[in-house]
Amino acid sequence: MSTCFCTLAIHASYRERARILCADLAPAHLVVMTDEPTDFADLPVHAIRHDPTGPMAADYLEHLATTGHDRGAAAYHDKRFAVQAALREFDTAIFLDADSRIRGIPPLVHFQAGLAVIPVVRHSIVTHLETCGSWRLPAFKDLARELLGDTEALFDAKWCHETCFAVTKNGSEDRFLWAWGHGADVLQRQKVFSGEGGVIGLAAAYAGWKVDFEVLAPLAALIQHEGGGPK
Numbered sequence: 001m002s003t004c005f006c007t008l009a010i011h012a013s014y015r016e017r018a019r020i021l022c023a024d025l026a027p028a029h030l031v032v033m034t035d036e037p038t039d040f041a042d043l044p045v046h047a048i049r050h051d052p053t054g055p056m057a058a059d060y061l062e063h064l065a066t067t068g069h070d071r072g073a074a075a076y077h078d079k080r081f082a083v084q085a086a087l088r089e090f091d092t093a094i095f096l097d098a099d100s101r102i103r104g105i106p107p108l109v110h111f112q113a114g115l116a117v118i119p120v121v122r123h124s125i126v127t128h129l130e131t132c133g134s135w136r137l138p139a140f141k142d143l144a145r146e147l148l149g150d151t152e153a154l155f156d157a158k159w160c161h162e163t164c165f166a167v168t169k170n171g172s173e174d175r176f177l178w179a180w181g182h183g184a185d186v187l188q189r190q191k192v193f194s195g196e197g198g199v200i201g202l203a204a205a206y207a208g209w210k211v212d213f214e215v216l217a218p219l220a221a222l223i224q225h226e227g228g229g230p231k
């Protein structure tokens with residue numbers, strides 16, 4: 001099984017952070033989706049130009065109002081493009097936020113097909129929303145009906161912490177990525193600009209994938225996440 005790391009680096013502050021992450025990950029394979037590929041020309045990474053589909057972290061930090069009734073962090077959903085690019089040539093894509101630091105890389109074990117997520121949140125989507133942004137539940141009910149026919153999936157599908165996760169191909173990755181993109185559209189049409197972890201969980205359910213919370217735990221223990229990165 002071949003493995004590639006990937007990240008999303010939009011705006012100068014995150015390109016700078018991503019360069020540090022590149023050094024942490026060397027000599028591993030790395031795909032960087034960025035608005036300025038030339039900033040990575042001197043590094044042994046695959047930098048791909050990407051025009052963001054909406055406001056990014058720096059936009060919210062600098063001049064945009066807080067989203068989610070002042071209770072939610074913005075979710076951009078563009079990291080799916082980094083995963084998609086990595087999966088073109090590799091079996092497994094491991095996404096890391098650009099503002100992550102890693103103290104060494106543990107030996108990467110065989111990844112089972114589907115989705116693996118760091119064990120930060122292990123709740124179902126419904127359980128997570130009970131304490132974190134319950135105002136978003138109607139939008140997630142609409143998305144669950146569109147993708148899976150009813151809202152029962154919200155009790156089984158997992159909320160997926162999106163700062164570090166891995167996608168491994170088995171032929172259903174296109175369904176997963178399509179559902180993620182569709183979920184982003186559904187939520188944003190309802191002015192819900194947070195909740196990416198729930199969209200990822202429903203997309204995994206749509207692809208027929210279980211979520212593995214164990215395989216990335218050794219890697220998660222080595223990650224320091226600075227926060228404020230491109231969510």
